[in-house]
Amino acid sequence: MIIKRISCKVKESKKEAFFDHQKQWQPLSEVNGFLGQLGGWSTAEPLTACIYSFWKTQREYAFFMEEIHDEIVDRSGQRGAYESIDIRLFEENLENAGMAAGILDIVVRANYIRASLSLVKDAAVRHFADMQEIVWNPGMQKSEGMLGGTFAFSQKQRNLCLVLTGWESEAVHRGYMEESLPKLLKMAETKHDVLELTGEEFKVEEEWRVCPDRSN
Template identity: 45%
Template sequence: MMMIKVITCKVSEERKEDFFEEQKIWKALSPLNGFLGQVGGWSDQDPSTACIFAFWENEEAYQYFMDNVHDEILLHSNQSSTYKSIDVSLYEESFTVPGSEKKITHVLEKAKYVRVARALVKPGHADHFIDMQKTIWNPGMSAAEGFLGGSFAISKKRVRDFLVFTCWGNERFHQIVEKHFPALVKETKMQTDVQEIMGEEVVLEEAWRVLPFNNGG
């Protein structure tokens, strides 16, 4: 199953330019087997937060990268000195959120805007939460103009922790569909399922986009 790595870094205003430049070192991911793409940008809600999203074909490919490549890339970087704190979470895809693009590599290539929801679901409510994503949220997103695609995933470490990752052609498309969110929330009775939810909306930085060398097809 596909793995999704979510990285958030708190960066002081005076170090944002340094962080921006250092983030470009991850272009080194392109030739790695099983690497599907990486995108990122600054949070709309908190401009001092950098959000990075990396995609791997499976856990084996991701683990090979962590064991053999990750530290080598960091060795040639000063990025760790540019942020105040870092949070890293790993998720495994459960199913896709279908959009106009069928391959995740093409979704990540064309996306300009990302919306992410990380939900901690109440005990005993996971099945209903998942069913609502499949039967209400997925069709609602799939029908939206400018929606490229996304992923519904489950945390590898934290129980009942779910990720909904969605990509859009630009912020305008997302703003149009956002008007329908309250109706969808009401229909899915989200408040009865969710204990805690955190969202990020991110305008992607082109300089941080990393695509696999074999991104054709």
């Protein structure tokens, strides 16, 4: 699976326009290989839009970019609604199992998203990945309201890792952060593996949610 992370900085005066433009990505639902898209405003930076889309394969994503993407962008008028845009592609290494039945179900059901980007020491990449399977995955599965997610490597930078999880609500995620996260960090020895850790959280904007047309 390919995960596309998009981060847009928006001026206050353009925030409403960006919101409306982002609603116009529903044509994605009919594109072959598309698994869903979620987005919302960063809880820490209210003028930053966080958007994640999911694709079955690199080939299908590449076809979308070459043949369809620009048409949707031009129709939406979104290019002039943001100050800057940062786009990164990741490839799934491990599914983080939860209450949902895979990424499509997460796209349908998640109301809150937590994503972390970890720049890992080159010598620690294997250990960091193993800890996702041995510590983090089973640890998060025990958390109320955790729907599931993905652990993925950047396509351009092998030691840049993405962990994305979907939650039923902000409240249940907050409970996980307070009750489970400190213990899991210690068990996984994350501080010994990571050079830099950044995270983002957002409440899913319902009108930005794009689900694939399952009838195709």
